[in-house]
Amino acid sequence: VLKGDPDREITGVNSLAGATPSQVSLYLGGKYRRDLEKSRAGALLVAPGAEVSGFDLLEVQRPKLAFASVISLFHPQVRRPPGIHPTAVVAEDASIGPGCSLAAGVTVGAGVVIGPGTEIHEGTVIYEGVTIGAGCIIYARVVIREGTRIGDRVILHPGVVLGADGFGYEPDDEGVPRKIPQVGRVVLEDDVEVGANTCIDRSAFGETRVGMGSKIDNLCQIGHGVKIGRGTAISGAAAIGGSTVIGDQVVVGGSVGMADHIVIGDRALVAGGAGVTGNVPAGEIVAGFPHTDLRTWKRAMILLYRQARRD
Amino acid sequence: VLKGDPDREITGVNSLAGATPSQVSLYLGGKYRRDLEKSRAGALLVAPGAEVSGFDLLEVQRPKLAFASVISLFHPQVRRPPGIHPTAVVAEDASIGPGCSLAAGVTVGAGVVIGPGTEIHEGTVIYEGVTIGAGCIIYARVVIREGTRIGDRVILHPGVVLGADGFGYEPDDEGVPRKIPQVGRVVLEDDVEVGANTCIDRSAFGETRVGMGSKIDNLCQIGHGVKIGRGTAISGAAAIGGSTVIGDQVVVGGSVGMADHIVIGDRALVAGGAGVTGNVPAGEIVAGFPHTDLRTWKRAMILLYRQARRD
Amino acid sequence: VLKGDPDREITGVNSLAGATPSQVSLYLGGKYRRDLEKSRAGALLVAPGAEVSGFDLLEVQRPKLAFASVISLFHPQVRRPPGIHPTAVVAEDASIGPGCSLAAGVTVGAGVVIGPGTEIHEGTVIYEGVTIGAGCIIYARVVIREGTRIGDRVILHPGVVLGADGFGYEPDDEGVPRKIPQVGRVVLEDDVEVGANTCIDRSAFGETRVGMGSKIDNLCQIGHGVKIGRGTAISGAAAIGGSTVIGDQVVVGGSVGMADHIVIGDRALVAGGAGVTGNVPAGEIVAGFPHTDLRTWKRAMILLYRQARRD
Numbered sequence: 001v002l003k004g005d006p007d008r009e010i011t012g013v014n015s016l017a018g019a020t021p022s023q024v025s026l027y028l029g030g031k032y033r034r035d036l037e038k039s040r041a042g043a044l045l046v047a048p049g050a051e052v053s054g055f056d057l058l059e060v061q062r063p064k065l066a067f068a069s070v071i072s073l074f075h076p077q078v079r080r081p082p083g084i085h086p087t088a089v090v091a092e093d094a095s096i097g098p099g100c101s102l103a104a105g106v107t108v109g110a111g112v113v114i115g116p117g118t119e120i121h122e123g124t125v126i127y128e129g130v131t132i133g134a135g136c137i138i139y140a141r142v143v144i145r146e147g148t149r150i151g152d153r154v155i156l157h158p159g160v161v162l163g164a165d166g167f168g169y170e171p172d173d174e175g176v177p178r179k180i181p182q183v184g185r186v187v188l189e190d191d192v193e194v195g196a197n198t199c200i201d202r203s204a205f206g207e208t209r210v211g212m213g214s215k216i217d218n219l220c221q222i223g224h225g226v227k228i229g230r231g232t233a234i235s236g237a238a239a240i241g242g243s244t245v246i247g248d249q250v251v252v253g254g255s256v257g258m259a260d261h262i263v264i265g266d267r268a269l270v271a272g273g274a275g276v277t278g279n280v281p282a283g284e285i286v287a288g289f290p291h292t293d294l295r296t297w298k299r300a301m302i303l304l305y306r307q308a309r310r311d
Numbered sequence: 312v313l314k315g316d317p318d319r320e321i322t323g324v325n326s327l328a329g330a331t332p333s334q335v336s337l338y339l340g341g342k343y344r345r346d347l348e349k350s351r352a353g354a355l356l357v358a359p360g361a362e363v364s365g366f367d368l369l370e371v372q373r374p375k376l377a378f379a380s381v382i383s384l385f386h387p388q389v390r391r392p393p394g395i396h397p398t399a400v401v402a403e404d405a406s407i408g409p410g411c412s413l414a415a416g417v418t419v420g421a422g423v424v425i426g427p428g429t430e431i432h433e434g435t436v437i438y439e440g441v442t443i444g445a446g447c448i449i450y451a452r453v454v455i456r457e458g459t460r461i462g463d464r465v466i467l468h469p470g471v472v473l474g475a476d477g478f479g480y481e482p483d484d485e486g487v488p489r490k491i492p493q494v495g496r497v498v499l500e501d502d503v504e505v506g507a508n509t510c511i512d513r514s515a516f517g518e519t520r521v522g523m524g525s526k527i528d529n530l531c532q533i534g535h536g537v538k539i540g541r542g543t544a545i546s547g548a549a550a551i552g553g554s555t556v557i558g559d560q561v562v563v564g565g566s567v568g569m570a571d572h573i574v575i576g577d578r579a580l581v582a583g584g585a586g587v588t589g590n591v592p593a594g595e596i597v598a599g600f601p602h603t604d605l606r607t608w609k610r611a612m613i614l615l616y617r618q619a620r621r622d
Numbered sequence: 623v624l625k626g627d628p629d630r631e632i633t634g635v636n637s638l639a640g641a642t643p644s645q646v647s648l649y650l651g652g653k654y655r656r657d658l659e660k661s662r663a664g665a666l667l668v669a670p671g672a673e674v675s676g677f678d679l680l681e682v683q684r685p686k687l688a689f690a691s692v693i694s695l696f697h698p699q700v701r702r703p704p705g706i707h708p709t710a711v712v713a714e715d716a717s718i719g720p721g722c723s724l725a726a727g728v729t730v731g732a733g734v735v736i737g738p739g740t741e742i743h744e745g746t747v748i749y750e751g752v753t754i755g756a757g758c759i760i761y762a763r764v765v766i767r768e769g770t771r772i773g774d775r776v777i778l779h780p781g782v783v784l785g786a787d788g789f790g791y792e793p794d795d796e797g798v799p800r801k802i803p804q805v806g807r808v809v810l811e812d813d814v815e816v817g818a819n820t821c822i823d824r825s826a827f828g829e830t831r832v833g834m835g836s837k838i839d840n841l842c843q844i845g846h847g848v849k850i851g852r853g854t855a856i857s858g859a860a861a862i863g864g865s866t867v868i869g870d871q872v873v874v875g876g877s878v879g880m881a882d883h884i885v886i887g888d889r890a891l892v893a894g895g896a897g898v899t900g901n902v903p904a905g906e907i908v909a910g911f912p913h914t915d916l917r918t919w920k921r922a923m924i925l926l927y928r929q930a931r932r933d
Contacts, residue, residue, distance in 0.1 A: 013516075014516050014517075015515065015516040015517060017517075018516050018517050031572070062481075062483075062484075064481040064491070065481050065483060065489060067491070068481060068489055068490065068491045068492065071491065071492040071494060072492050075492055075494040077492070085400070087398070087400060087709070089707075089709060089726040089727075089744075103418070104400040104418045105400070105416055105418065105434070105727055105745070107725070107726045107727065107744045107745070121436070122400075122418045122436040123416070123418070123434055123436055123452075123727070123745055123763070125743070125744040125745055125762040125763060125780075127762075139454070139456075139475070140436040140438075140454045141434070141436060141452055141454050141745075141763055143761070143762045143763050143780035143781060143818075145761075145780070155476075157472070157475040157476065158436075158454035158456070158472045158475055159454060159470060159472050159508070159510075159781060159819065161779070161780045161781050161818040161819055161840075164761070164779040164780055164817065164818040164840065165777075165779065167817060167837070167839040167840070167855075167857060167858065169837055169855060170684075170686040170687050170690060171853075171871075172684075172687060173684075174853075175853055175871045175889075176835045176852070176853040176871075177835065177836075177837050177853060177855050178687060178690055179690065179815065179837075180686070180689070180690045180693065181690065181693040181694055181697055181699070183693060183697040193490065195475065195478060195510070196454075196472040196475040196510040196512075197470065197472055197508050197510055197530075197781070197819050197841075199781075199817070199818040199819055199840040199841055201818075201840065204637065205635075205636050205637040205640050206636075206637060206639075206640050213487045213488065214488075215478070215480055215488050215490075217478040217532070218472075218475065218478070218510040218512065218532050219508075219510055219530060219532045219550070219819075219841060221839075221840050221841045221858040221859045221876070223858065223876075230487070231482075231485075231486055231487040231488060233478075233480060233488050235478060235552075236478065236532040236534065236550050236552075237532045237548070237550035237568070237859070239841070239858050239859035239876050239877045241857075241858075241876055241894070249482075249486045249487075254532070254534075254550050254552055254568055254570075255550045255566075255568030255586070255877075257859070257876055257877030257894060257895045259876075259894060261653070267486075272552070272568060272570060272586070272588075273568045273586035273588075273600055275877070275894070275895035277894075277895075288600075289600065289895055289910075289911065290923055292927050296927050296930045296931055297927075297930075299930040299931075299933060300926045300927050300929070300930035301601055303926075303929060303930055303933065304611045304614075304615060304926060305603050305607050305608075305611050307611070307614060308607045308608075308610040308611035308614055309607055309610075311610060311614065324827075325827050325828075326826065326827040326828060328828070329827050329828050342883070373792075373794075373795075375792040375802070376792050376794060376800060378802070379792060379800055379801065379802045379803065382802065382803040382805060383803050386803055386805040388803070396711070398709070398711060414729070415711040415729045416711070416727055416729065416745070432747070433711075433729045433747040434727070434729070434745055434747055434763075450765070450767075450786070451747040451749075451765045452745070452747060452763055452765050466787075468783070468786040468787065469747075469765035469767070469783045469786055470765065470781060470783050470819070470821075504801065506786065506789060506821070507765075507783040507786040507821040507823075508781065508783055508819050508821055508841075524798045524799065525799075526789070526791055526799050526801075528789040528843070529783075529786065529789070529821040529823065529843050530819075530821055530841060530843045530861070541798070542793075542796075542797055542798040542799060544789075544791060544799050546789060546863075547789065547843040547845065547861050547863075548843045548859070548861035548879070560793075560797045560798075565843070565845075565861050565863055565879055565881075566861045566879030566897070578797075583863070583879060583881060583897070583899075584879045584897035584899075584911055599911075600911065612912055615922045615925075615926060616914050616918050616919075616922050618922070618925060619918045619919075619921040619922035619925055620918055620921075622921060622925065
């Protein structure tokens with residue numbers, strides 16, 4: 001529903017604070033009220049019935065999702081023209097799909113298969129036997145070790161490392177750690193996105209797997225044999241121990257550490273900074289180190305600090 | 312003020328533990344007393360009135376700053392000779408200032424402007440539309456995404472990623488995270504230094520900005536839309552949530568996690584390991600997770616552990 | 623001791639869950655019992671006297687070590703054939719040992735010495751004056767800054783950065799941090815392994831050193847001047863403050879933060895997520911933030927959370 005001037009010309013999109021009278025913005029209420037008061041935006045995407053005056057309003061059921069579409073409209077993702085840069089080094093038996101773009105300094109190992117319309121940016125290294133789907137964007141300086149399998153529309157940000165050896169050792173008789181060869185692989189399903197300099201290790205055997213549509217932020221460590229479900233989001237600097245299983249639509253906050261060999265149920269929420277030392281049931285909200293339910297952790301820390309101040 | 316032999320020949324500079332009789336070192340008292348007792352240094356930079364015997368002394372007001380100058384004297388920063396390596400791939404319309412050095416495998420995108428005397432080391436990837444000031448050192452394998460703006464004398468250590476997409480998603484009706492396009496940019500002001508493999512994300516709109524003279528250590532995650540003031544120092548493996556504002560001359564310890572959308576006042580000090588969940592007033596010293604004032608945290612943990620041992 | 627059919631043909635090796643009747647696996651008891659019940663493995667490596675029925679058993683004193691050998695048997699490490707790729711850029715005075723493999727886009731600076739049989743993968747950058755021993759594997763996109771010394775059989779995973787400047791500053795009269803030049807170097811002894819995107823900084827003076835056989839996981843930050851002993855293992859996303867000394871055969875869990883200038887004794891164990899704020903005696907097991915002995919930390923947190931739930 002449009003409330004306001006139907007002839008207003010909108011030429012762009014911006015944040016509440018940055019928008020000009022010819023730009024559209026997003027207003028979600030709550031903590032954004034202060035930004036709203038100073039905003040010069042020409043129009044706002046809002047939820048139905050939002051109490052806002054002084055702006056042209058466009059009421060939609062999911063204003064943030066609609067806003068994403070409006071941003072894409074004004075800032076369409078620019079895809080690179082197809083072609084292989086003369087400095088790229090591509091194995092003779094690699095299969096590069098139609099419409100692919102391989103930038104300067106890219107290397108592609110033997111037996112690699114890349115689907116149509118995928119772009120590989122400068123300096124990215126693809127080891128032998130990797131398969132990559134269609135329509136992917138692999139940014140600069142990514143390393144993909146041998147045997148990794150990547151679905152369609154996957155985005156890998158700069159510096160990502162997929163398929164490095166898992167951290168597996170066994171002390172010998174002198175207590176010196178001896179390497180256990182890591183002979184598994186990494187699988188990323190369709191629509192996965194992996195943040196800059198994040199590392200996802202190959203498993204000892206079988207697979208380390210990230211499910212369809214899951215998103216991992218920058219500088220995360222995903223240990224060997226981890227299984228991540230579908231539509232899960234893991235925030236920056238999180239570290240997940242080996243063989244841990246994370247369900248669907250789980251949300252993991254920043255700087256979280258998780259033990260190895262644990263299970264996090266579907267739609268669980270792990271608050272930022274938490275240290276997860278054991279299983280988390282589906283749908284639970286946990287926080288703290290060691291983790292507990294969010295309410296207990298908050299009360300515990302308030303009690304503890306209050307007592308310390310009294311003493 | 313020189314106290315000692317004015318004819319002593321000093322041929323180098325070293326730590327207290329490593330210095331030989333022909334080398335100068337630094338003595339700051341306190342925890343360094345033990346190193347001093349074993350030191351064979353020929354001369355020491357000390358604060359006026361320092362109680363030290365058995366060494367030639369050079370008394371100066373700011374001995375550690377003076378020491379930095381002495382190190383630079385004996386170990387001058389070697390700048391690379393100007394030139395563009397034949398394997399570098401530079402867009403035709405890029406503007407490379409006089410005296411610049413572009414090493415092997417460097418790529419420079421369309422419309423890039425690089426100021427005079429800047430050196431770009433091996434394998435660094437500069438996307439289109441980036442501007443870089445004068446006298447910068449960009450070490451090997453850095454990635455600078457499109458539109459980033461970098462001031463003068465900036466140092467980027469190997470593996471830095473500037474301007475990767477911020478971590479912004481909105482769940483759709485099926486709960487699957489949908490990407491919100493990130494159309495802002497990263498701005499680093501003059502004299503900023505960024506540590507190895509650190510990532511600074513582009514903002515959704517507007518800027519992620521690091522102020523003049525601020526220093527960020529290795530493996531830090533700086534979220535989208537973060538604003539960092541001037542002369543601030545952020546230690547290794549810290550992760551700063553999106554849109555958080557950090558003031559001038561703030562000191563952030565190692566492994567700190569900060570929530571998004573919070574404000575850290577000027578000259579605040581965040582102790583290593585802290586998890587900062589809300590605003591920190593200017594000048595405060597905070598610690599712990601959740602953060603509180605340093606004194607309360609220390610007392611709280613002493614009380615808690617004492618009680619646990621008694622039980 | 624073999625218990626079972628001596629003529630069974632074994633054609634591979636796998637995890638308990640993944641093994642087929644023609645594959646051998648490992649059974650260590652305890653938490654693996656559940657996997658055992660479903661396992662179709664044709665044979666198992668077990669400790670002498672293990673209570674297992676329904677499988678051919680191979681009893682050995684150190685089953686996990688033996689398993690590592692069996693994996694290597696079926697999945698031998700493939701070494702690259704010797705040779706220097708035409709796109710590699712190697713300084714004229716660099717010394718490359720016989721049998722070395724230098725991949726596409728590798729750069730090797732002046733005065734570098736590389737021992738026999740070492741392989742350097744795509745896009746790795748070796749600055750001037752580095753020495754690397756024999757039989758090393760340096761994966762893709764590693765950066766090794768000037769003067770670094772690396773022993774034999776060292777493995778560096780993709781994206782590792784060795785020898786970046788330590789984080790050393792001193793505030794000037796205006797409170798702006800001034801850089802203290804870092805003129806030391808990094809030394810890795812024989813058989814060290816360093817995980818993907820991990821950073822080990824050069825010291826201010828002297829050495830940052832990692833002792834023989836020590837293993838460091840992905841995304842770890844090792845500060846300037848740190849000394850790590852022999853046979854020590856440091857798990858993912860750990861950050862070690864400058865000048866800290868870690869002994870032999872220490873085990874450091876994931877996401878651990880350690881203060882600078884502290885000492886961790888031999889065979890100490892630091893549990894995952896700990897924040898180590900002071901010295902740890904040899905052989906101790908510590909946990910929590912601030913760290914204490916594991917038992918105290920566990921009791922403390924149980925007490926605290928119990929109290930919070932009661933309130």
